[in-house]
Amino acid sequence: MSSAPEGKRLEEELSYPILIAERIRLAVDETDSFKPECSDVWKQVERLLQMLRTVVRFAATTPLYERPVRRVTAETAKNLERALTLVRKCKRRSILHRVVTIVSAADFRKVLSYLDASVGDMKWLLSMIDGESGSGINLALPPIASNDPILSWVWSFIGSIQMGQLNDKIEGTNELASLAQDNDRNKKIIVEEGGVSPLLKLLKEATSPTAQIASATCLCYxxxxxxxxxxxVNEVGVPAVVQVLADSPIRVQTLAANLVARMARHDPVAQEDFARENAIRPLVTLLSFDTFMDEQLGNGQLSNGRQSIHSIFQINKELGKKSTDRSSTGGSSRQFANSYSNSYYYTEGSSRGGNYRKERENEDPAVKLQLKVSCAEALWMLAAGSVSNSRKITETKGMLCLAKIIEKEQGELQQNCLMTIMEITAAAELNADLRRAAFKTNSPPAKAVVEQLLRIIKEVDSPSMQIPAIKSIGSLARTFPARETRVIEPLVAQLSNKNTNVADEAAVALTKFASPDNFLYVEHSKKIIELDAVPAVMKLLRSNEVNQMHHALTLLCYLALHAGSSESLEQARVLLALEGADRTTLPQHIRDLVSKAIVHLNLYHAGRNSQPLSYIP
Structure with a gap:
């Protein structure tokens, strides 16, 4: 007979091996042979029966960690079934049955070994359950886990988290995190053995930041x-993480933001659930903390005289006249800045940042920096590939904060904010509504973002920074009017960058300006040629990297199609280069583009008899 299925209540499952043990008692009383051996069997069964009833009493009064209880109970029931089968064979029966059914002493030794193992398992189980009384974590190895010690350790640690005192919960969580840090197999065992639910419960233990930190660390692993x-996600983890993120000590919030980033990176369902639970607002709130306080706001100017990214008057205009009237009733510009920050970024009340705001103000700058780094990464992961999440970030005025940090900060924080902007602009490229709403020509946040992207492209000699900035400008190509030529010039300059990846990304971005998908493609194409981009593009055609060659060739074709009469194209012998390219292996869509460009250029540069130049070195 098989043990009860796991879907049954724990009390019902525990009753099954007890029933089998009682049947063994009756069978032993009816035996006619091997009586001493059957008596030994009953002694072990009786011990198991007592321990099973002890577990039943625990289960009736205390919520147990059921995974090991069910496993041990099922294995015990299986061994009791073996014992019952053997004992029943010792009952007097017909001569024929005794001839066919032969029982030996070896059979009893085997069954007794099984029962001994079950006794060991039950002892370990009771010691783990009794850990609630303060005896600590049980690291003994039960026979059921002899081939996989990690399993028993995971059971012990999860059991202490679920049933132990607070100190035991913290110790068990730290031990579990140590196991999870080692390898993915350990992580899999922890999840399969039901470790997520108690960890999430501990994460919400608001009275103990230490417990929250331990739990968040383990969940991150x-x-x-x-x-x-x-x-x-299925254990309703997203609301728990957002709750902790919104109102916890700063170190807990840092780990909660790390957890948001990890979950959003690996699971699109988690990514959308976090947005649905409004995780973006507390992330922007924490990221913006102290960001605008160091700014000299008189007349909307920075201390060096340049216009402030976070200009008070621009914000007033954007938020509407009502906000302006409310704020103009008194106080200096500094007081208004503080009022704006408090009223806008802390509108959710004390549960959205107020309870621990004083702590954040007095915290070590390195700790505050790490919080911002984690929040910026979380926003990056939430925005990645998601139009709706990118829209939510722009609706919280997060772009002003991102632009300010990109301007003032360095290192990982600046990089994460830049990557967030890159994801938002990529979403805007795909979605016209987001593009029009968030990147209007006269929008202060959009202006601030573009200003910083151009500064990064021109002034920062770091491919890891320049490439996302260039991609962002390329994604916004359809938002720039014809007069906004200043965004094209730095892209053209980067075509000659010594780093081929930066140069290639600049070619891709310029292609978006010159593409027919862009309403102003003719004007942009002429400006690109006017800025002397053609020689640099011709040089890129000689790249050994196929994708880079194709990108440069696509840009050159668009320039030829939209500004074919330019003398720069003739001087650079673009027609000859395209004719040479047409004789090589190309993807069909690029081959079609090259053919059209050749036909178009022949209208202006026909009659040449020179040999075509190959763009391949």
Missing amino acids: LANDLDRVRVI
């Missing part, structure tokens, strides 16, 4: 795989 993240 687990959340590096789609399946495991999905388990956290």
